[in-house]
Each structure stands twice: as structure tokens, then as C-alpha cells.
Amino acid sequence: QQALLDEHASQCGFCTPGFVMSLFALYLKTPQATREQVLEAISGNLCRCTGYRPIIAAGCRMHGYPAPSHWSRSAPAAQARRAALRALKRGQSLRMPGFLAPRTIDELATAFAEEPGALLLAGGTDVGLWVTKQLRELPTILYIGDVEELQCLRNSATGLQIGAAVSLTDAWGALVEAFPPLAELAQRFGSPPVRNSGTLCGNLANGSPIGDAIPVLMALGAELELRRGAHVRRLPLERFYLGYQRKDLQPGEFIASVLVPPPREGEFIGAYKVSKRFDQDISAVCGAFAVRVAEGQIVTARLAYGGMAATVARAVRTERALIGAGWSEASIVRASVCLAEDFTPLSDLRGSSAFRLETARNLLRRFYFEHTHPTVATRTVHALPAVPSA
8 A cells, every 4th residue: 555655656545455465465475576476466447537557566576565564474373264264254155035056066066956047156257347338237146155075176186176266266277287278267367256266167168159168178188067856967068059149057056076088299379369358358269279190290189269269269160180099280281271161250350250260270270380389479579568666
């Protein structure tokens, strides 16, 4: 707060509380924030006064102030704060008219089977907008955030299992650890506040054709674990979407977790998002690729695109053209012609049909170059001006 005051960064003041909290979270996590860390921390906060320069300056300066005496960054102090928060946790399910927060997955499954028209609520990053923007009246709400079984995040020899209540922050962190090439897309997926509240499985359940997690998990060969009452079944993610906002879900059935296979030897991974802004923007096209190469020949290929059709989908004809071909630019160019058979994109404010098709082809070529010619520049980095010293 003092840094924002000293840098004259409050301006109209409407956005200031959000910036304070985002910067305070960064202050707690880092001994000295860099400019890039400040930009990442406040990427989810908007200032309509266009006064980001003093806000960024305050973020870079805030570590120069002495810490308040009543708290510390030390591990024991952090553990004590966590323990105090855990002590507030309820031991029983919360029931109110039109609202239930069950504690176990069995209780959730039973409640949803009895009232399949209820709304499953996780992070609320979509549902909140239904209320504030579309003025919807919501049905009975089943909140899944207190279900311990849905908070599982485990990595084993069979792959990565991500429960339905796991936040985007934790889920993307686990995915990037297993598949480092996903780091940029993870950073550009929403903003820190959105990633901290939203869930990965919620993004999959929403099923938006421009949901950026779906192409990635589809290319990786992910499966959904679905539950209805006591019955559990697995379904490949690519078979989950039947059409625009239509999913293979029975009444009372819900996503319990998503299972991502482990990395495969000789497999190249890539994911790319094209949008009008780098941060905080919806994709025009999102492409994700998993291609396994052995002895210079393409053995398997999974290519998934968002923004190209009514649902995220694999480019199956392009995949067939690649499998068995040599791992070369000529093979990539020849196969990319088949994208016109896989997709007939719409034109809208984010891009024309021709733009989307050409972008999809170029992303495949970019993927090839990044994994074959690492010295060839495929990214343009725009340097930001330095913040003047105080």
C-alpha cells in the first residue's frame, strides 16, 4: 500500500484494492520481484486510467519497505498461518436452501443423481458471469470444492491424475513439470486470480470450442473419469464433445478427474495460442501437437485445434498424412494441406476463415522448426521499456 501511495499509483482508486492484493501475494512469495514477475502478478488486474507505469514501479519498489512486525515470510510463520486457516474448515457438509457443499464424492454423486438438474460449481469463473452478465436464475448448486477426493493431484507410472476440484494453477503446474513445452500456454491461460480459482476439469466440462486446455489434453491423449451414482467409466477426451455445447454426459453424471498419460520416449510436444493480445485474450486459434519420431520417421501424430470448429477436434486427415512420413519440412507442408479437409472455420471478429486455416498450418510448421531447428527464431519478443528509477 505504501509503495502504491509513494508512486502515485492509486489514480481513480477503483482498481487499487485488486492491485494491492495481487502485489501483496507476490511480495509474500518473492524476496525481490523482477519487472517480469510484477507484470505476471498483475496481468489479471485492469486499470482504466491507463496508469500501469506507476503501478509497475510500485511493484518493483515494494520490497524496499520494512516488513510489518506482526508477520514474517519465514517457514514457521507461514505454517502457523496455514494452520490457523485450516482450523476454520468445516467438519460437516454445508446445507442451505438451494445449496449443498458435500464433503465426500459419494455424497456428491448421490445428491447429483437425485437432482440431475442441479448446477455443479467449482471455481465459478464462468458461472459468475452467467449471473452478472446474463442475469440467469441458477438452479440448486452443488459445490465441489470441499470434496477431498476431487482434490487429488498425483503423478505415477500410469500418468497424471487431476481431480475435478484441482485449481488451474496447480493443474498447469503439474502439466508443465511433466511437459515443459506447455509453459508459455500455461502462463497465458487466464490470469493468476482466474487460475487460482478456476479448475482444469471445469474448463473441460464447459467445453468451449476456444477453451485452451482442451486441445492440449486432447493431443496428449487424456481420458476423463466420469461418475454417475456408484458407476464409474472412462472416456477419451476427444469422444466427450458431441457438438457445440453438447457432451457425452448422462443425467446426474459428472467429471471426477482427468487422466493424462506420461511422456513417451521420442515424442515431441508443442502448444501455441494465437490471439490479438498476448495476455488476457481469447484464442483465435489454439494448436497442440504430440508427434513421436523414431529413426527419422513419424510413428504417431496427434494434432488438436481449438477455434477451428464447433468443438475442439483432432485433425485426423492431417495426422494420417503425417504417420509414416519422414520427419521433414516437406512432409509437414504436404500434410498441412489436409487441414482444409479437417476443418472449415467460421469467420468472426477474432479472424476470418482463411486466416484461421493459414494460422493452423503455420503453427504446425512452427512446431516442426522448434523441435528440429532450435536456432531458427519462431517467436518475436517485444522488449518493454524500463521503469524509471524512483
